[in-house]
Amino acid sequence: xxxxxVLILLAFVAYAVWQGFSAKRVASQNLEEYxxxxxSLPGWKAGLSMAATQFAADTPLFVTGLVxxxxxxxxxxxxxxxxxxxxxxxxxxxxxxxxxxxxxxxELTEIRYGSAPAATLRGLKAIYFGxxxxxxxxxxxxxxxxxxxxxxxxxxxxxxxxxxxRVVDLxxxxxxxxxxxxxxxxxxxxxxxxxxxxxxxxxxxxxxxxLSARNLISxxxxxxxxxxxxxTGGLRSVVATDIVQLGIMLVGTVIFAGYVLSEVGGxxxxxEQIRASxxxxxxxxxxxxxxxxxxxxxxxxISFAVMATMLVHWLVHMYADGTGYLAQRTMACRTDADAKRxxxxxxxxxxxxxxxxxxxxxxxxxxxxxxxxxxxxxxxxADREATYxxxxxxxxxxxxxxxxxTGMLAALASTVDTHLNWGSSYLTNDIFKRFLFPVLLKxxxxxxxxxWVARGSNVFILLVALGVMTQLTSIQTAWxxxxxxxxxxxxxxxxxxxxxxxxxxxxxxxIIASLVxxxxxxxxxxxENQATRLFVxxxxxxxxxxxxxxxxxxxxxxxxxxxxxxxxxPGFWAPIAVATGEAPNYAARRLGxxxxxxxxxxxxxxxLLTGLGSWMVxxxxxxxxxxxxxxxxxxLLVGIGLVPLxxxxxxxxxxxxxxxx
Numbered sequence: 001x002x003x004x005x006v007l008i009l010l011a012f013v014a015y016a017v018w019q020g021f022s023a024k025r026v027a028s029q030n031l032e033e034y035x036x037x038x039x040s041l042p043g044w045k046a047g048l049s050m051a052a053t054q055f056a057a058d059t060p061l062f063v064t065g066l067v068x069x070x071x072x073x074x075x076x077x078x079x080x081x082x083x084x085x086x087x088x089x090x091x092x093x094x095x096x097x098x099x100x101x102x103x104x105x106x107e108l109t110e111i112r113y114g115s116a117p118a119a120t121l122r123g124l125k126a127i128y129f130g131x132x133x134x135x136x137x138x139x140x141x142x143x144x145x146x147x148x149x150x151x152x153x154x155x156x157x158x159x160x161x162x163x164x165x166r167v168v169d170l171x172x173x174x175x176x177x178x179x180x181x182x183x184x185x186x187x188x189x190x191x192x193x194x195x196x197x198x199x200x201x202x203x204x205x206x207x208x209x210x211l212s213a214r215n216l217i218s219x220x221x222x223x224x225x226x227x228x229x230x231x232t233g234g235l236r237s238v239v240a241t242d243i244v245q246l247g248i249m250l251v252g253t254v255i256f257a258g259y260v261l262s263e264v265g266g267x268x269x270x271x272e273q274i275r276a277s278x279x280x281x282x283x284x285x286x287x288x289x290x291x292x293x294x295x296x297x298x299x300x301x302i303s304f305a306v307m308a309t310m311l312v313h314w315l316v317h318m319y320a321d322g323t324g325y326l327a328q329r330t331m332a333c334r335t336d337a338d339a340k341r342x343x344x345x346x347x348x349x350x351x352x353x354x355x356x357x358x359x360x361x362x363x364x365x366x367x368x369x370x371x372x373x374x375x376x377x378x379x380x381x382a383d384r385e386a387t388y389x390x391x392x393x394x395x396x397x398x399x400x401x402x403x404x405x406t407g408m409l410a411a412l413a414s415t416v417d418t419h420l421n422w423g424s425s426y427l428t429n430d431i432f433k434r435f436l437f438p439v440l441l442k443x444x445x446x447x448x449x450x451x452w453v454a455r456g457s458n459v460f461i462l463l464v465a466l467g468v469m470t471q472l473t474s475i476q477t478a479w480x481x482x483x484x485x486x487x488x489x490x491x492x493x494x495x496x497x498x499x500x501x502x503x504x505x506x507x508x509x510x511i512i513a514s515l516v517x518x519x520x521x522x523x524x525x526x527x528e529n530q531a532t533r534l535f536v537x538x539x540x541x542x543x544x545x546x547x548x549x550x551x552x553x554x555x556x557x558x559x560x561x562x563x564x565x566x567x568x569x570p571g572f573w574a575p576i577a578v579a580t581g582e583a584p585n586y587a588a589r590r591l592g593x594x595x596x597x598x599x600x601x602x603x604x605x606x607x608l609l610t611g612l613g614s615w616m617v618x619x620x621x622x623x624x625x626x627x628x629x630x631x632x633x634x635x636l637l638v639g640i641g642l643v644p645l646x647x648x649x650x651x652x653x654x655x656x657x658x659x660x661x
Contacts, residue, residue, distance in 0.1 A: 005402025090343025130426025318486025488541020
């Protein structure tokens with residue numbers, strides 16, 4: 001890294017720390033100020049913060065590897081299809097999340113359900129989401145960051161040997177290499193080192209421990225800065241740094257894309273070289289058209305199972321109703337309309353904006369750095385992912401490299417700061433405030449005391465995540481199990497908003513069914529049959545939840561009336577609506593209107609993404625529509641033409657707080 005690159009990076013660090021301390025005083029007042037910024041966020045800030053959090057440092061590397069090995073169409077399943085979940089939150093549920101007036105989604109449990117099991121369910125969710133899932137995600141994000149930090153943060157050259165050698169001894173004692181690795185078919189490991197060469201690893205290579213020490217220092221430096229500003233300033237500092245981080249990342253990535261395209265000769269030459277390198281005879285394992293395809297008819301190895309999984313994955317997911325940091329940003333908005341706009345802005349930036357920037361880079365480095373002979377599977381994917389960082393190092397001059405590296409490290413920080421803030425909200429609000437103080441200590445805590453508990457919880461979560469990071473194999477297994485568990489809970493979490501008959505016992509039954517089914521499916525259904533796993537889990541968890549809700553009987557009418565008046569949920573609430581003096585179909589009509597707006601907005605996003613993306617990379621039209629130019633024009637016209645419809649249906653022109661409407 002040149003001096004200019006270091007100065008750019010240090011400037012962002014200084015800004016982030018300044019934001020933390022500038023927001024410290026107001027954040028220290030109470031938990032609502034600390035975790036929800038006093039419910040004062042405008043929609044654009046909340047939406048950009050959501051996008052920044054999901055703009056993780058390792059995501060462009062994953063996109064690069066997936067495009068090279070499977071083609072553009074396969075980005076639908078892990079990324080683009082979740083547009084539906086984002087817009088479900090925005091158009092259908094965001095206003096109710098905000099009106100509920102809760103601090104965390106775990107707290108919602110006792111607001112929605114009045115029966116005794118609700119408190120137990122709240123505590124279980126706080127531990128599961130706040131510690132187990134949260135720390136697993138943090139650990140994987142931190143270890144993934146080593147691919148970015150390793151070639152640029154050269155601590156062995158910057159620090160005195162006496163200090164650096166101590167760190168080397170530490171990581172050797174821990175015995176876990178903090179370098180990217182892939183397992184071969186015979187069970188041995190290959191390291192993807194800073195030279196981007198695949199090097200066999202036998203457990204004793206000195207280079208491995210030097211690189212691991214370098215990466216450990218990088219991780220600790222990043223989390224130290226992140227913890228400092230997020231712990232002091234709360235959500236206000238997190239959002240402020242998120243927005244700047246997103247801007248740096250977008251600008252840096254656009255410039256990177258420009259350098260890549262200049263190197264390959266422009267967009268036209270890019271698609272030509274892709275097709276030349278991957279001919280139609282399939283000799284390269286995948287054709288150029290399959291790499292460039294946005295639609296299933298031209299993509300590689302598309303089966304009914306692949307399509308079915310893609311179409312339902314957004315719904316059979318533990319965050320299907322926004323549960324987590326997305327709901328936190330929604331609840332922090334100042335009005336219902338702001339909460340809606342936040343999710344819509346997030347969806348456009350997340351799906352259309354960043355995808356159209358990443359695609360030329362992913363395709364360009366595929367041309368500039370062809371894959372080595374004999375690589376396949378995980379080794380090929382790892383090799384392709386590394387080319388993103390290699391492109392940064394080889395193509396970008398000083399200043400531009402510093403800008404993009406700062407953006408990527410800041411992207412890592414934005415993910416870490418969100419998970420620290422969000423995770424500590426569970427421990428503080430749903431464990432300490434709800435159970436520890438009133439039940440064990442027999443007293444009510446002061447607001448400032450809870451803020452200090454929140455700050456301590458940040459540190460606790462970080463320490464747990466660092467510990468989990470040393471157990472990478474078990475993380476992967478745990479994450480696989482948690483994904484299946486989420487598939488059993490996703491529909492039930494949406495139903496608690498839309499259907500008055502859902503009960504706390506229904507959610508508990510869905511969790512129990514998922515816990516029983518997850519290990520069975522992992523051991524009996526091969527990993528490549530992920531579609532089967534998800535479908536079985538979704539059906540089993542949902543049936544268990546619905547049946548348990550019927551058997552246990554509905555929550556009390558008085559409690560449901562209080563929740564209905566407070567949150568104004570859409571959907572099937574006819575008996576409760578009548579009990580509160582409303583027309584029986586009022587909530588159902590609102591659901592229908594919101595779903596229509598959601599689907600129309602999703603169509604706009606998908607049309608703009610596919611139309612603009614197909615034009616940029618010369619993607620082929622579907623086999624059933626032979627005129628490529630007309631196909632692109634039709635997509636753009638439909639996408640733009642639908643905007644006034646979903647804008648009006650979604651009531652996005654409202655500026656006042658309609659929480660009492």
